Amino acid sequence: MRIQLASVFVDDLDKALHFYTEKLGFTKKTDLDLGGARWLTVVSPEDPDGTELLLEPDTHPAVQPYKDALVADGIPATSFAVDDAHAEFQRLRGLGVQFVQEPARMGPVTTAVLDDTCGNLIQIHQQ
Template sequence: MNIIVTSLFVDDQKKALNFYTSILGFIKKHDVPAGNFRWLTVVSKDDENGTELVLEPNDNIAAQDYQNSLMQQGIPATMFGTDDIDEEFKRLKSHGVEFTMEPKAAGEIKLAVFNDTCGNLIQLIEQ
């Protein structure tokens, strides 16, 4: 058994797709109309057949409450990995990405946290 899809609530699918592809560098995998929204997924450019991230509309009070609670408490909604967090930090900062925590050591890893502009904090780690 393996994980093939995971979801992240976003407040605007169009804005999320732009951020996750143009800024973070993911690749759009699926973009299928689904009523008022879209089945919209992105994947890592390094693993196009890997786990898909669904940019899930938060058009539900439970999703909005969950997303807002995490944001207010400063809790990342998910985590992405990188081989060089300092270089990734510089690259993302040059694109105007807002970090709530700059890279810092935490035991055997380094981590940072940034705002995805779509209602989420994302933790970035280097192992």
């Protein structure tokens, strides 16, 4: 068994695609029109056949309260591994990405938390 797909709820698919590809550096893998819906995934360019991230519309009534609660409590929706948290923080900040937590050592990992502009906090971490 392996993880093939994970998702993050976003408020706008096109805005999310731009952020996740142009800012974070992922690559669009799948973009299917499902007749009123859209299946949109991105992958790491370092592992194009690896785990896909589904950019999922946040239209279900339960999603917005859930997202709002996570953001209010400072809880990231997901976490992405990076080789160097400080360097990635500097790169992303240079691209205009807003961080709510600068790189901080948390035991064996260094983490930073950013705003994905689509209603989520996203953590980057270096082990």
